[in-house]
Amino acid sequence: MADSSPLLSQSNSETPRLEKHFPSLDDTIERCIGSFGWAQFLQAVLVSFAWFFDAQQTFISVFTDAEPAWHCTDSADELCNSVASPCGLPKSSAWVWDEPTRTSVISEWDIACAGPIVGGLPASSFFMGCLAGGLVLATLADSSLGRKNMLFLSCLVMSLAGVLTVFSPNIWVYSALRFVSGFGRATIGTCALVLSTEIVGRRWRSEVGIIGFFCFTLGFLSLPAMAYLNRGSSWRTLYLWTSLPAVCYSALIHFVARESPRWLFVRGRKEEAIETLKSIASANQSCLSFSFSEVLIEQETWNVDLYSAIKMLWEKKWAFWRLSGVMVVGFGIGMVYYGMPLGVGNLAFNLYLSVALNALSELPASLATFFLIGRLNRRSAVIVFTTVSGICSLTCVFVDGGWQIVMELVSFFSACTAFNVLLIYTLELFPTCVRNSALSMVRQALVFGGVFSPVLVAAGRKDGFLSYGVFGLVIGCCGLFAASLPETRGGTLCDTMDEQEHKVINTCNADYRV
Template sequence: MGDSSPLLSEANNSSCDSETPPNNHLPSLGSTIEKCIGEINWCQFLQAILISVSWIFDAQQTFITVFTDALPSWHCIGEHQISNNGSRLLDSTREIWKDCSLGTSFNDMCNLPIGSWSWDGSAELSIISEWALECESSFITGLPASMFFMGCLVGGLFLSTLADSSSLGRKNMLFFSCLFMSLSSLLTAVSPNIWIYSCLKFITGFFRATIGTSSLVLASELVGKHWRGKIGVVGFFCFTIGFLSLPAIAYANRTTSWRHIYLWTSIPTLFYCILVKIFVQESPRWLLVRGKKEEAINSLKYISSITQSNLHLAIDTMTPQEEGNNSNVDLFLALKMLCQRKWSSRRLLLIMTIGFGLGVVYYGMPLGLGNLSFNLYLSVTFNALSELPSSLVTFLFIDKFRRRIALPMFCMLSAVCSVMSTIEGGLWNKMQIGFELVSFFSACTSFSIYVIYTTELFPTCVRNSALSMARLAVVFGGALSPLLVAAGRGNKFLCYGVFGLSIGIGGMFGVFLPETKGRALCDTMDEEENKGKDACGILV
């Protein structure tokens, strides 16, 4: 990260400040922006940090049901406590109460007489205990989590193109997504029953769908190509912090109500929205693609040291046709552009196939921790902590990783460890949590590479939409994971075994994608198509 002087010095030697473009050729929009932005300065870095903080609140709402919807611990009540003033108990009933101490599983509870057992803590600790859902079907108890992911799917489908094709842009999409997610989360805290609670979870998921994409794309478009991978990883660090904060918040409220957890996570998000509205700048790349030159100049002037006159000169000399389509307000234009060209539709299909397998593991692993014979607070904490070395590995080596090799490699490692965590008996039972952590670490690393890879595979005019569709595939895999978790209560292979097969098979499709390591970002479909052709003229 450099200061403003090297940036200005570099810009003064570039076409940003030259009165006549070199070699009498008009510079492209992409090259103009890269030279005007430079690499990175403190303003750009702080902007990227502020934008990436949104991932904290995204993670909290994604995994909050691990605690709010969990089955609380319970215990059997002794015979002396449940006999009525020392009266004798029926022998058959006495035998049931004797058996109570032999097992305290979900099914055991439902086979016991009313009043023979009690929750260890307050009945308001979870929606399961407060609304007496302990003996309901797995469909009912898993409905809120599934509705959240269904909301993510629908929101991703309908909101994914707004940051590209509408007048909202990256910044406003980030602002409104965080705002409405926090408001719906606040309402969730006053839900009177499971049905309204599930509907509000759907709404929360709907508005949460575009936070990650808007944040990642906006942050990466504010810095030069050599820093965009590292800046993208900052978002993953923030997501880890959000995930890691949940066990702490839940533990602090372990004697109160699950509703307090929603309050603790939603109110700070409202304050964050104010900061975004005041301090975050819109992407100059997006502004230029939309033909908003004055706003782009103001944004570039804010984040760089280039003078306004030089910015005007640089932008006025860029390739004219690159500004096209800025008056088109078709919300699905970006998706149409992606599907109309063979190379872009092929890339999108491959990346979404990989994303589905990733989503099953990335979201399913934390949700399935209740199936392991391990303390829930500790297991969630360990899983959250495993994201830190994952983000660190990505941060340090993203510039060295060949994307199309590293992605399948980490997917396969996650697959092998996930399947091995289903082995039971003797020493294997103690090793299950270790295999699970390695599998989740590998899945997190794969996911980090996956989203960075996706932003590099598609140009600015469709980048947010492509990344939204990629994340939509991840969420679709996540929507199926609660069902696998429920099935895994009786057979671990139906949970962790299927997780492994999904990410292993999906990850192998990465070898069919082109390599993007070290490439500059493109801004138009034609620019990406021309850059993607090899020496023989074949697009890869």
């Protein structure tokens, strides 16, 4: 029989608000629908697949904005053959692109010599859009829209912007649409991760969260394959191939995916939450005799406006300290995570193969996280992987040939694994009522690191230390901030700020007694 005691006492007595014998919302939901069944698995896979399209739009500029190879039209022209760049040469008579001009925005709009700022504007605009979208949309999934609706709108905006990009007449419109795409994309990974993990028991939560990482890897890996098949064709075709399926996926999310019952309970929408639990329990054929009428939860009345979640994270000392720590770590990881794939063009290696190898290195990173997350201490894992990534990135500056690509891949693998662990770590550090907002802020820090990556990559074409050297120093130093955070492995997720604060105080008292 289910315990009929309320989850959160509403009594005004002097008895502590959170008694040990009261079942948490986490325990109650798990008793209703089980730890992990087919309904939860299918929901997790469905919403996690958003990462697939997220990866495509994030790294598509590696191919669409690449500077094509060129050659001199007259092999006897000493001036043409003596320069490394075609800038300053009369194009009509001295040199031509190896591929048709339509294969890249650089060649189609003749901006190869316009400077690194103009050439890198589309990629930078995308990441700036991610920053703006994260700031504007950060708390909507926690406050008014919820996880499902926010995921649907984010995917729809990103995919429609990708379709409209096909009709760009110049670099300025193209950059503006990349900004819109980044704006919409900003909350996809956050909503997908939170929505997929909030419907499973804590035994499987970490493993389910990693499904999204696998989907992101598949999306990243699909790009070099699509680009290779598309070689010689217009760069606009690549946007169509990636954007139209994303539009269809957005409709699927709207009509098929379920909202998080945890969020519905916290927002006071008890009837909807119970209906969602019943549908999942029915599909799992589990615990149908559970008395749903006994489920009680107090609505978070403070979370009534768009930025109240961020305000609460700012005002609570323990929450501010945690958020600051994971954001600093995220900044360092983001610089390497987004910078490495953009910088492979600087290596003396085939572009398609190097991007494919980088994408493939995400797969063992996801596998390592999947199989080891239950055994890894979050704090130690973040420090170790960021340190390894920093050392290998610095090593890329001092080695040549095959060793350079080896060190680059090891550095990227370590950054990917640190990225995966950091997101799981962040999920466990914050309660349900602000979890999506906190995770959004961490992803903002990751993207903020990515904003600097195109500039460093461009500078690194002349001096490798300005790209790989800086990457290594930043991620190594930022990763050390994880030492200031508490360990969360094996802990129970909290749902309200009071519950989390109560847990923090008890932990501090226990540490003090020890």
